[in-house]
Amino acid sequence: MSTVQTPAATTVDPTMAAGTAQFLSPVVIGLEALVVNGKQAHWHVRGSNFIGVHELLDSVVAHAQDWADLAAERIVALGLPIDSRLSTVAAKAKATEVPAGFAQSDVVIRAVIADIDAVLVDLEAAIEGLNEVDMSSQDVAIEIKRGLDKDRWFLFAHLAA
Ligand SMILES: [Fe+2]
Numbered sequence: 001m002s003t004v005q006t007p008a009a010t011t012v013d014p015t016m017a018a019g020t021a022q023f024l025s026p027v028v029i030g031l032e033a034l035v036v037n038g039k040q041a042h043w044h045v046r047g048s049n050f051i052g053v054h055e056l057l058d059s060v061v062a063h064a065q066d067w068a069d070l071a072a073e074r075i076v077a078l079g080l081p082i083d084s085r086l087s088t089v090a091a092k093a094k095a096t097e098v099p100a101g102f103a104q105s106d107v108v109i110r111a112v113i114a115d116i117d118a119v120l121v122d123l124e125a126a127i128e129g130l131n132e133v134d135m136s137s138q139d140v141a142i143e144i145k146r147g148l149d150k151d152r153w154f155l156f157a158h159l160a161a
Contacts, residue, residue, distance in 0.1 A: 019133035
């Protein structure tokens with residue numbers, strides 16, 4: 001009688017998993033911070049172009065949440081955990097530029113762009129570092145960077161030249 005053995009959690013090399021976690025964990029943290037701070041911006045933006053910026057910020061938040069999920073689940077798929085508890089995000093993420101209260105849209109947009117730029121730094125490091133670690137994990141970072149670059153452009157385009 002044959003017995004079916006429980007499969008291994010993953011088939012990946014532990015060094016590859018650890019490298020992926022090293023480079024994608026900061027991306028998850030930064031994106032989760034962008035989710036929370038982007039909502040803060042969405043609620044408090046004011047100005048003549050209110051509705052466009054208000055709605056755009058909600059799409060920035062939705063994309064950030066989707067990409068955090070993508071990066072986190074790449075780490076978990078390789079068998080390692082990700083600590084994205086709110087207290088950990090608060091301790092590790094760069095402090096937001098988004099103000100605490102109501103602000104004009106140009107101020108809010110500049111602040112969210114600064115927050116996005118902090119995530120882009122981590123994404124560039126991930127793309128560079130993962131080149132020697134794992135192509136599939138690097139692909140996750142590249143996909144996220146491509147989308148975040150676009151959201152940054154949509155925000156930047158609201159600023160007067
Ligand atoms: Fe809303």
